[in-house]
Amino acid sequence: MNRSADTEDVDGASWAATRAWAERALPPSERIENAERLRGGWTSQMRRLDVSGPDGKRSLVLRSFVDEFFVQHAEGLLTREARVQDLLAGAGVPAARPLAVDATAEHCDHPSLLMTLLPGTVRLADLGADRRADLLARQLLDIHRVQVDEQSRPRAYQAWTGPERVRVPEATGRPGLWRRAVDVIRREPPAHRPCFLHRDFHPGNVLFDGEGAELRISGVVDWVETSWGPADLDVAHCSTALALLHGVPAGMEFVDRYVAAGGAPAEDPAAHLYWRLLDALAFAPDAEKVAAPWRELGRTDLTPRLVAARLEDYLQALLERYA
Template identity: 75%
Template sequence: MGEAADGGPGWAATRAWAGENLAPGERIEGVRRLLGGWSSQMRRLDISGPQGGRSLVLRSFVKPFFVRHAPGLLTREADVLRLLAGTDVPAARCVAVDARGEHCDHPSLLMTLLPGEVRVDDAGAERRIGLLAGQLAGIHRVEVAAPARPRDYEPWTAPDRVRVPDATGRPLLWRRAVELIRREPPAYVPKFLHRDFHPGNVLFDGAAAEPRVSGVVDWVETSWGPADLDVAHCSTALALLHGVPAGMSFAGRYEAAGGRLAASGADHLYWRLLDALAYAPDAEKPAVPWRELGRTDLTPVVLTERLENYVENLLEQFDC
């Protein structure tokens, strides 16, 4: 993520709480706002102490909707970070959590800083997409005993909630797509899902020609459900960010990396459309942090066209 000026107003209590959760002798020396988030306010805290310097990340929910849901979201993320500490998934370590905002100005989670940065430019995207596929397959291989499993997945749209773009010249296309999710969800083998896996939540380091995944962030939506749904979500994001071919190719790359998807094309299409239709009508939501990171080319017109073309390609490939 990029960085902006310091911590800003309205976080004195949060800073004091963070300081209380440091090791003996440590203190906060600097604060930087991190850019690229949508649901949260993110800060990097630079720490000094007897053992040398280090940095932590502070996530705070400040928007009213997320403040209301913070107890569930932040508790879930803290639990998931603790679970992942025993795996090879490159996730942060939870330091402290105040999910209800009882000690902070806003509900907050303090965690370790992962190396790397979010990369959303088109240059080098081909290589990064392959790494995304491999990382997602690795996440789905995480085994979780029943008592520690996250909640079952929740769909982010439904047939009667889909909003068709006003200016579409292809209303029949949208009508067909909506009808295809008007069914019972297909049977699936449940997996451990990130549930919001996309290029904005994966960190890379290394040279542009030889990047490597250095971290996966934002585990507040972690769920138990079909691998196809995680693949669908990343595919939609890639289609919007890098173009329709990038989104269409991701499922194949995921399978090449060892992931397993629904055997039925119709079942796979259901999950792909369930995710894509949640972005209608204009796919503006994910573009806000992408523009902060430099992708000012992703205008509402571009995103709407890409979303519609992506839905069309899904129907051409899977609607048999």
């Protein structure tokens, strides 16, 4: 057995209680043989747990919130994710299934969710990005088409920024651009037809399997922010991420891919611009919080300066197209 999996994580902090809790959630004949830290996230610690038993070996995923901010909100986040994962069973969306949840750390070192492991890998390379973006658009539309009754409906969306909360980069050479962008969101949210939202849909939360013509999405992860709101907001979030990851054109083209897949964003350009900027401005001042985990996954070219420049150029492109 990997003894580090028994007592410590890769940062040296104990997770013995969490490991014991996870093992109790398994059939009595199964044991955790190894644990490996998964990279690419920033809100939580993710581990792959390799389990063995009479029927052979399998792997699971353990999500634990260790940052103080997320620990404070863990009960709502993890409870929501487990509930959504149950809801998505049979809905045509490839999501993990929950096995056990301790959202208040009653038994664990930190609030935790144990779930099944989905096949595939996160793919962030520029090569093949167009093909993956088409698949992302189709998958996002499938998510928006998930039907839920009023009792099962997730919470209403929450905005992640506002005109008084935007942090404008101190070193910007285009302060007027930022003022224009912020002014767009100085209004009441546009009327919209709400639907089921992932709310944090972007390439880092999607797993792919296969190559070439066999390429497919094999999993969508991270359902802690699932909400009820405008499809434009999910489109906006993925668009911003694509602009930062692959360049401004990739971010601008995603809505067209969504429409080509059958999606229907807001017809009013001003309304669509509101949702796009509401999302993009939440990444200010430098989008470093998403670039850091992407660098862990191999995109070392995504320096703070580059993603900051791409975010600013993306704001300019949005205003030129929709304002």
